[in-house]
Amino acid sequence: MSGMELVLILAESAVELVPPELTKHPSILKLAKKRGKKPSEILLDRSYHHAAMRSLKDAEKRGRPDIVHTTLLELLGTPLNREGLLQTYVHTVDNKVVEIDSNVRLPVNYDRFVGLLEQLYAVGKVPEAGQPLLAIRKQTLNQLLGEIKPSTTVAFTTLGEYKDLSRLCEELTKERKPAILIGGFPRGHFSKETLNLADRVVRIDREALEAWVVASRAVYAYELAIGLPKQRLR
């Protein structure tokens, strides 16, 4: 099944450490103290830092690690991933890239997932010794794509042309190494830089759908296109 691999990148994902301009905010100080960490060591999270985020630039696209958590749980549990045919990356709003081993078992508990990401930001990879299951590095989306070298890159966004997902995935099976970009943020759009990196910009539904909904159906549609479900029932 070589040549059937799909690359899926959650792009501009709403994951970052609390930025310097917010480390003195009361709600952030309180949560950091409760967690026994410095404000600069905890993830920005709208569920807890809503008030602090009011003054933040592009705030509507930031502070939603839950989007990455839910979407990764979906992706890592798919048959495509279990076959080793899905390579998942998380690119963040502040230009970090998290590389994810297909075999990683993520914490199902959200607070533990956040703790794991904070550890990742602190030490760079998890586990620290041996082959990492998660590794983070400073990298732009442009640099990441330069490293992966997809044969085609498709961005999913409501700014795109209407495209039937099943048909798109059938087209992608003819590609040597297709990559899909899904926005890992709650509202707003990909930046112009990101859109410029895509060969195609498509819209798969009338409405904006959540990242986890788009990701799960994109992978399943791709599985259907390569005939994986039938093959796994044989």
Add this chain to the structure above:
Amino acid sequence: MSGMELVLILAESAVELVPPELTKHPSILKLAKKRGKKPSEILLDRSYHHAAMRSLKDAEKRGRPDIVHTTLLELLGTPLNREGLLQTYVHTVDNKVVEIDSNVRLPVNYDRFVGLLEQLYAVGKVPEAGQPLLAIRKQTLNQLLGEIKPSTTVAFTTLGEYKDLSRLCEELTKERKPAILIGGFPRGHFSKETLNLADRVVRIDREALEAWVVASRAVYAYELAIGLPKQRLR
């Protein structure tokens, strides 16, 4: 599009309040105190109560509200649900049924979702006044199905016969009111009682898949079978 509705029931879901035999356990008392609630008012949760659950009967099927959270986020965000064509129920291991309004916006934060369920257990519906978005009642799966009266009920389990999901969904479109049962628990199997309530028992993959993976692809396969994605792009 009447007659195209799908009923999806997360059955025997691993959601319950801390049972009487565990309310004195140190880890439960500690968490209850931290949350400012009585031990009997908080949800059983393996992420926090792992030690306390060791002595519990059928422990491997219990204490995983995250499964319901992640799966509901998937289901409620689908186009099928947005069209009002998906009716979702959560049946729990202790025979409660949570009825879910298609329009509810669940908390994306896990701790808030747990808080919402605890409120639901305490007061029966949310919001307390007016048309409820979530309502809970004492009800067995048998009673729930007696109320819904599906024209056919299909249980998804690795105990079932291999069945291609796409083909299954095509068959379901010929039904007046199809219902799907997906296990809302992490390990083990449906009880014999549950299996006896199903007209068909099917297995859609070689491996056991997580509830949220099964639910998201079942809904998408059903959408494809009724032609919804193409219709929504017109």
